[in-house]
Amino acid sequence: xxxxxxxxxxxxxxxxxxxxxxxxxxxxxxxxxxxxxxxxxxxxxxxxxxxxxxxxxxxxxxxxxxxxxxxxxxxxxxxxxxxxxxxxxxxxxxxxxxxxxxxxxxxxxxxxxxxxxxxxxxxxxxxxxxxxxxxxxxxxxxxxxxxxxxxxxxxxxxxxxxxxxxxxxxxxxxxxxxxxxxxxxxxxxxxxxxxxxxxxxxxxxxxxxxxxxxxxxxxxxxxxxxxxxxxxxxxxxxxxxxxxxxxxxxxxxxxxxxxxxxxxxxxxxxxxxxxxxxxxxxxxxxxxxxxxxxxxxxxxxxxxxxxxxxxxxxxxxxxxxxxxxxxxxxxxxxxxxxxxxxxxxxxxxxxxxxxxxxxxxxxxxxxxxxxxxxxxxxxxxxxxxxxxxxxxxxxxxxxxxxxx
Numbered sequence: 001x002x003x004x005x006x007x008x009x010x011x012x013x014x015x016x017x018x019x020x021x022x023x024x025x026x027x028x029x030x031x032x033x034x035x036x037x038x039x040x041x042x043x044x045x046x047x048x049x050x051x052x053x054x055x056x057x058x059x060x061x062x063x064x065x066x067x068x069x070x071x072x073x074x075x076x077x078x079x080x081x082x083x084x085x086x087x088x089x090x091x092x093x094x095x096x097x098x099x100x101x102x103x104x105x106x107x108x109x110x111x112x113x114x115x116x117x118x119x120x121x122x123x124x125x126x127x128x129x130x131x132x133x134x135x136x137x138x139x140x141x142x143x144x145x146x147x148x149x150x151x152x153x154x155x156x157x158x159x160x161x162x163x164x165x166x167x168x169x170x171x172x173x174x175x176x177x178x179x180x181x182x183x184x185x186x187x188x189x190x191x192x193x194x195x196x197x198x199x200x201x202x203x204x205x206x207x208x209x210x211x212x213x214x215x216x217x218x219x220x221x222x223x224x225x226x227x228x229x230x231x232x233x234x235x236x237x238x239x240x241x242x243x244x245x246x247x248x249x250x251x252x253x254x255x256x257x258x259x260x261x262x263x264x265x266x267x268x269x270x271x272x273x274x275x276x277x278x279x280x281x282x283x284x285x286x287x288x289x290x291x292x293x294x295x296x297x298x299x300x301x302x303x304x305x306x307x308x309x310x311x312x313x314x315x316x317x318x319x320x321x322x323x324x325x326x327x328x329x330x331x332x333x334x335x336x337x338x339x340x341x342x343x344x345x346x347x348x349x350x351x352x353x354x355x356x357x358x359x360x361x362x363x364x365x366x367x368x369x370x371x372x373x374x375x376x377x378x379x380x381x382x383x384x385x386x387x388x389x390x391x392x393x394x395x396x397x398x399x400x401x402x403x404x
Contacts (some may be wrong), residue, residue: 005025009065009076010023012372014079015214016039018038018039019369021372022065025376034068034069036063037061038060038064045214046082046232054169054173076179077372078184079372082232085161085229087158088118088161089156094107095151108134108144112157125161125163127162128186131156140222188216188217190367190369190370192207192371194374209331210234210326210331213233214234216230229310231310239253241295242256242261242296246292246295256276261334262335264335267290274286300336304340305343320346324340326349329365351364353370
């Protein structure tokens with residue numbers, strides 16, 4: 001690969017916030033050199049519903065990131081979420097054609113093409129073909145089966161697709177800034193790769209990213225993504241429940257959620273009350289802390305139960321030995337790991353970015369954008385064989401993003 005520097009943009013158009021990171025990639029190293037953020041407008045449950053409003057705030061975040069970096073973005077990797085995204089599994093098998101039963105590249109190519117060939121309904125478009133491990137005569141093969149000996153080669157793909165118009169809306173927002181969208185990346189895959197490691201994915205782990213308007217999840221088995229999904233439910237639904245239950249404005253409910261909300265009920269004294277603002281100004285008032293915790297805990301329990309139901313038979317404690325990892329802004333809700341552990345019957349914890357990520361980027365709200373950025377580096381690296389630093393992220397790039 002040439003030593004030409006590429007400036008990669010990672011863009012997440014979220015329900016509550018637009019995030020942009022810029023990475024400077026030289027073919028040998030990546031440095032995060034710019035960041036931009038803007039409160040989101042025109043986006044509901046991860047989908048653009050007001051093109052002009054969404055464009056304006058996205059362009060503001062892009063301009064801020066480019067000013068911060070002092071450079072112009074070359075290509076964009078764009079996160080995708082929303083209830084319109086769906087997935088299905090399709091597999092194929094071929095008989096090895098060589099007389100000595102040695103699998104060659106054409107066998108691999110043929111079985112992969114067959115497994116990805118299922119037609120989609122009109123108006124749907126593929127976002128990801130996520131390959132599961134190959135099997136040779138029923139044996140699981142963690143890597144490439146080429147040059148192995150066997151009679152039957154099998155492979156399956158988890159195929160993620162979405163509404164063409166919804167996907168086009170997001171792309172047009174970026175193109176309106178005269179930028180190229182190099183690839184669409186599932187938000188759950190981006191954040192999931194940031195908070196899991198190879199060993200955990202090998203043993204089986206479920207990553208759940210709870211944002212403001214959506215919840216993305218990806219189940220890893222045998223080292224690779226196995227099943228993904230998106231729910232049009234997130235942190236704003238906890239806020240809405242508080243609005244209704246306590247007769248508050250959205251701003252007041254959000255304030256109480258951030259201060260006193262929990263994913264499980266901990267307060268013992270049901271009569272204990274907390275102040276809305278605590279400044280005793282006109283309009284300041286008290287609320288039972290038990291009621292706040294009860295409302296947020298009930299919605300959190302319901303949300304995680306729906307994730308488990310969506311996974312169906314794909315999830316079992318036996319095939320998810322590494323447990324559950326939670327990320328996204330709503331994952332900071334106290335007690336959420338304990339609640340997840342009860343629902344899924346496996347250990348659960350709050351995800352953390354790898355050690356090489358700076359302190360200013362370690363908050364779970366940045367995990368998706370970080371994953372996008374390094375997904376972009378992986379795509380750049382596929383064009384050649386750049387030198388890699390031992391112990392750094394680039395040395396693990398292929399294994400982190402080997403999903404195709």
